[in-house]
Amino acid sequence: MSPKRTAGSTPLPALGRRTVLAAIAAAGCTTALPSMTAHAAAPPTDSRAPVERQMRGMWIASVVNIDWPTRTGLDAAAQRAEFTRLADDALAWGFNALFVQIRPTADAFWPSPFEPWSQWLTGTQGQDPGYDPLAFMVETAHTRGLAFHAWFNPYRVSMQPDPSALVPGHPARTHPEWTVSYGGKLYYDPGVPAARRFCQEAMLDAVRRYDIDGVHFDDYFYPYPVAGSDFPDDATFRTYGADYADKAAWRRHNVDLMVREMRDAVRAARPDALFGISPFGVWRNATTDARGSATAAFQSYDGLHADTRGWVERGWLDYIAPQVYWHIGLPVADYAVLAPWWAEVVRDTDTELWIGQAVYKSGAAGQPAPWQDGKELTRHLTLNSTLPEIGGDLFFSAKDVREDRVGDFAAMRLAHWGRPVLGPLPARLDRGPLPPPPTVEIRREAGTGAATLHITARTHGRGDTPFQYAVHRFPGRPGHRPDRGNGTLVAVVPGGKHAVYRDSTAPAACWYAVCAVDRVQRQGRMSRPVF
Numbered sequence: 001m002s003p004k005r006t007a008g009s010t011p012l013p014a015l016g017r018r019t020v021l022a023a024i025a026a027a028g029c030t031t032a033l034p035s036m037t038a039h040a041a042a043p044p045t046d047s048r049a050p051v052e053r054q055m056r057g058m059w060i061a062s063v064v065n066i067d068w069p070t071r072t073g074l075d076a077a078a079q080r081a082e083f084t085r086l087a088d089d090a091l092a093w094g095f096n097a098l099f100v101q102i103r104p105t106a107d108a109f110w111p112s113p114f115e116p117w118s119q120w121l122t123g124t125q126g127q128d129p130g131y132d133p134l135a136f137m138v139e140t141a142h143t144r145g146l147a148f149h150a151w152f153n154p155y156r157v158s159m160q161p162d163p164s165a166l167v168p169g170h171p172a173r174t175h176p177e178w179t180v181s182y183g184g185k186l187y188y189d190p191g192v193p194a195a196r197r198f199c200q201e202a203m204l205d206a207v208r209r210y211d212i213d214g215v216h217f218d219d220y221f222y223p224y225p226v227a228g229s230d231f232p233d234d235a236t237f238r239t240y241g242a243d244y245a246d247k248a249a250w251r252r253h254n255v256d257l258m259v260r261e262m263r264d265a266v267r268a269a270r271p272d273a274l275f276g277i278s279p280f281g282v283w284r285n286a287t288t289d290a291r292g293s294a295t296a297a298f299q300s301y302d303g304l305h306a307d308t309r310g311w312v313e314r315g316w317l318d319y320i321a322p323q324v325y326w327h328i329g330l331p332v333a334d335y336a337v338l339a340p341w342w343a344e345v346v347r348d349t350d351t352e353l354w355i356g357q358a359v360y361k362s363g364a365a366g367q368p369a370p371w372q373d374g375k376e377l378t379r380h381l382t383l384n385s386t387l388p389e390i391g392g393d394l395f396f397s398a399k400d401v402r403e404d405r406v407g408d409f410a411a412m413r414l415a416h417w418g419r420p421v422l423g424p425l426p427a428r429l430d431r432g433p434l435p436p437p438p439t440v441e442i443r444r445e446a447g448t449g450a451a452t453l454h455i456t457a458r459t460h461g462r463g464d465t466p467f468q469y470a471v472h473r474f475p476g477r478p479g480h481r482p483d484r485g486n487g488t489l490v491a492v493v494p495g496g497k498h499a500v501y502r503d504s505t506a507p508a509a510c511w512y513a514v515c516a517v518d519r520v521q522r523q524g525r526m527s528r529p530v531f
Contacts, residue, residue, distance in 0.1 A: 055392025057097040063104035067398040072123030097147035110134035114202040126167035145494035149214035158186040183226040191236040214274035251305035276319035325358035327370035343389035363405030374406040435516035435524035451506035466495035466516035
């Protein structure tokens with residue numbers, strides 16, 4: 001991630017911004033919203049047509065102990081307790097997916113045969129933390145019905161530039177020809193084929209061995225440029241770039257290879273896992289390329305050599321989650337310009353679009369006025385709701401969601417997350433056998449009127465159990481084979497062989513039917529309705 005990355009400095013008027021702002025004002029999101037604590041459950045106040053599927057993701061960063069573990073040196077029990085609390089809170093806050101950084105600096109949050117244990121676990125690179133953090137995190141997320149996306153940084157080796165400071169035997173020390181020191185950090189050179197293949201194998205080890213739901217890259221490919229200094233890969237270019245007169249095109253080719261080859265390898269190793277990227281929010285400015293956005297910002301295509309638009313057009317990604325970390329009205333990079341631009345990029349493709357949201361800016365010292373009133377995230381999601389191509393959001397990052405300094409995240413939840421949703425279901429995974437319907441028993445409390453559903457899986461001997469249960473409520477008797485369209489999704493419950501759901505607001509005459517949901521978010525047939 002690049003939480004401190006600025007958009008640019010040269011103003012450029014945002015096209016169509018008045019129209020967009022008028023729509024937001026008409027939606028009522030420029031008025032004050034009640035404050036609520038981060039742990040409070042959001043009541044179903046959203047009066048718009050309900051959305052049944054949406055990505056609601058939270059980034060959990062491990063580099064320099066941003067989110068988890070909160071500091072180095074915690075013992076295994078304390079680390080597990082911290083992550084368990086994060087998962088419990090994520091579920092209570094309304095998230096359905098965690099994006100956890102497990103390879104922040106060419107190291108590992110699992111016992112990797114390729115790279116050393118991460119220093120961000122114990123404070124000492126290579127030191128065994130005494131348990132398998134990745135296995136624990138995946139299980140902890142899944143038992144709560146949360147998808148677990150493994151977040152990797154492909155090329156960053158160290159937050160400091162000296163290879164000798166790495167643990168003895170580190171691949172970057174045994175293969176110095178793979179590495180480059182730049183801007184006070186150490187990187188694997190993306191132009192060295194052997195380095196690229198090594199990074200891929202190091203990441204794929206986790207993909208093959210752990211039951212993850214996705215592979216996630218952020219915005220770091222070639223590093224962000226340092227003023228007055230070019231990335232020192234002249235020798236690499238002479239060795240490997242003979243077919244390219246233009247070094248920038250060669251660099252983009254190297255990044256393209258990493259993306260396309262990882263997509264292919266992830267699908268081969270774990271076909272149901274998603275592969276996606278969260279790039280810097282501006283591909284190119286329209287003043288540089290007519291296909292670009294009406295912005296005047298840093299350009300990922302030129303600065304990071306990441307052709308993010310091209311990856312969507314070529315079908316290399318299951319999703320793209322651009323970091324649109326700017327407020328509505330910022331002249332150089334207006335959210336109200338970039339969200340529609342990205343919607344246009346993914347239109348008529350099979351790539352899901354989720355927007356990276358900068359909750360870390362809400363109420364932060366030095367941020368401009370729109371980030372201080374506790375309503376900017378609400379304005380963002382109100383705009384998103386006018387763009388059907390946007391299928392959800394990712395929030396950076398967990399500690400800022402918890403702190404929620406001015407109630408921005410809580411207000412957004414109140415306005416937009418009042419109804420439960422299933423996770424996204426990309427088109428390529430919307431096939432295959434569906435989970436069988438569960439059996440459901442209901443008990444009603446005479447005094448309160450609450451309904452308690454006892455749900456039991458039917459696996460037909462396959463040994464698999466549902467990942468979640470989708471509870472649908474009907475105003476009257478729905479018939480022997482209920483139609484989901486006639487009911488309301490009132491809860492998405494963590495799965496397993498047995499589950500219990502208590503509806504404290506059950507109308508007296510309502511009926512229920514429940515669908516089992518598998519790991520890729522396919523809903524099976526409904527259970528027999530119960531009253």
